[in-house]
Amino acid sequence: MVDSVRFRLRTSCCISVSLAIRLQLLLSVSWEDWWTYEGISGPAFWGLINPEWSMCNRGRRQSPINIEPSQLLFDPNLRPLHIDKNAVAGYLSNMGQGLIFTVDNSSKPSINLTGGPLSYKYEWHQMALHFGLNNQSGSEHMIAGRAFPAELQVFGFNTQLYSTYSEALESPHGIVALSVLIQIGDASLQTTEFRLLMEHITKIERPGLLQPGQERPMPALSLKMLLPPTDYYITYEGSATTPACQETSTWIVFNRPLYITEQQLYALRGLKRGSPNPNHNQIKSSSFSSPSLSVTGDPMGNNYRPIQPTHHRPVRTNIDFTSSERGEKACATMHRDMHYRGEFSFEIAKTFFAVFFSSRTHSVHK
Ligand SMILES: *[C@@H]1O[C@H](CO)[C@@H](O)[C@H](O)[C@H]1NC(C)=O
Numbered sequence: 001m002v003d004s005v006r007f008r009l010r011t012s013c014c015i016s017v018s019l020a021i022r023l024q025l026l027l028s029v030s031w032e033d034w035w036t037y038e039g040i041s042g043p044a045f046w047g048l049i050n051p052e053w054s055m056c057n058r059g060r061r062q063s064p065i066n067i068e069p070s071q072l073l074f075d076p077n078l079r080p081l082h083i084d085k086n087a088v089a090g091y092l093s094n095m096g097q098g099l100i101f102t103v104d105n106s107s108k109p110s111i112n113l114t115g116g117p118l119s120y121k122y123e124w125h126q127m128a129l130h131f132g133l134n135n136q137s138g139s140e141h142m143i144a145g146r147a148f149p150a151e152l153q154v155f156g157f158n159t160q161l162y163s164t165y166s167e168a169l170e171s172p173h174g175i176v177a178l179s180v181l182i183q184i185g186d187a188s189l190q191t192t193e194f195r196l197l198m199e200h201i202t203k204i205e206r207p208g209l210l211q212p213g214q215e216r217p218m219p220a221l222s223l224k225m226l227l228p229p230t231d232y233y234i235t236y237e238g239s240a241t242t243p244a245c246q247e248t249s250t251w252i253v254f255n256r257p258l259y260i261t262e263q264q265l266y267a268l269r270g271l272k273r274g275s276p277n278p279n280h281n282q283i284k285s286s287s288f289s290s291p292s293l294s295v296t297g298d299p300m301g302n303n304y305r306p307i308q309p310t311h312h313r314p315v316r317t318n319i320d321f322t323s324s325e326r327g328e329k330a331c332a333t334m335h336r337d338m339h340y341r342g343e344f345s346f347e348i349a350k351t352f353f354a355v356f357f358s359s360r361t362h363s364v365h366k
């Protein structure tokens with residue numbers, strides 16, 4: 001009996017999906033290119049809405065993931081990541097499902113990312129902000145099963161192999177994706193560039209919040225000064241967290257958070273979501289094309305994709321937990337081996353969080 005109820009539920013769900021899709025086709029909007037974070041256009045359906053997005057459901061190297069401190073592999077060959085210090089111009093846009101900062105590619109010199117786990121040179125292209133409607137969720141990546149109120153993601157593309165971001169997105173080793181988890185904290189803990197970014201997003205006379213489809217230029221932003229100062233990170237091979245979920249991203253998750261104030265988070269939560277404007281046929285697969293949106297009354301927050309299975313992918317780090325546990329400086333020759341630290345799982349989780357939250361006691365860029 002339970003089975004038949006389940007069966008009926010499933011059939012009625014399918015019917016309503018196909019009905020909705022047919023209704024949308026009637027409106028002659030390119031709805032197969034439209035996706036959201038809930039309901040029948042939400043993450044569980046991305047791979048079904050559009051055949052070009054099938055990796056969203058079939059892929060086995062997807063992002064985001066839950067980072068289990070006990071499963072981390074220490075790899076002493078991981079160097080610090082290098083990011084150019086200069087500032088570039090760009091523009092902020094409300095893409096309907098989220099906030100995006102896109103670098104103006106005529107702004108030179110471009111900002112390059114090298115080193116760390118990367119074999120190639122990558123050029124900074126874009127940045128996205130994910131946030132929740134309550135303090136317990138918002139980030140895409142989790143640490144030890146814990147979500148953070150927000151996450152900043154920074155994307156660059158491999159300029160040694162590819163000539164555009166969109167080409168790289170479809171190609172092996174195409175994308176580097178930095179993830180910085182965001183905690184609620186005092187403004188004094190913020191990097192000045194992060195404060196600047198927040199002001200750009202949220203200031204403005206009411207109702208001046210960035211509306212869906214709007215763009216706002218930013219004359220200068222230094223990525224290096226925006227990010228928390230740290231040489232430590234966790235890295236794994238994964239995917240785009242929005243359709244088409246291409247598995248071409250090397251993820252680098254910083255071991256230190258950025259801080260957002262309660263007021264800034266509150267302002268973000270006031271941002272409204274957009275949906276495709278029925279008069280246009282322009283909405284494209286991802287956050288990377290120009291929007292033609294109309295405002296809906298719904299809040300934009302909770303724009304995060306749920307955790308994806310790791311499927312035994314290695315998740316490496318250059319944080320040497322053994323030496324920090326002993327409170328000693330790492331002895332290079334003693335830690336050359338890459339090794340699992342599963343046996344210390346509890347201790348490592350504690351240490352990881354100690355490292356993660358140690359930025360409270362460190363100064364930030366002024
Ligand atoms: C980044 O690399 C490009 C070549 O790919 C170069 O033209 C540019 O000057 C570099 N940026 C910096 C800040 O060195």
Ligand SMILES: *[C@@H]1O[C@H](CO)[C@@H](O)[C@H](O)[C@H]1NC(C)=O
Nearest residue numbers: 133134135136184185262266
């Ligand atoms: C969490 O969110 C609420 C508002 O939704 C706020 O009043 C509360 O102080 C927040 N603070 C923290 C640190 O979780």
Ligand SMILES: *[C@@H]1O[C@H](CO)[C@@H](O)[C@H](O)[C@H]1NC(C)=O
Nearest residue numbers: 103104105106163164165166
């Ligand atoms: C630079 O940006 C413009 C406008 O966004 C785009 O049309 C062009 O293809 C970009 N050039 C490269 C090399 O990515």
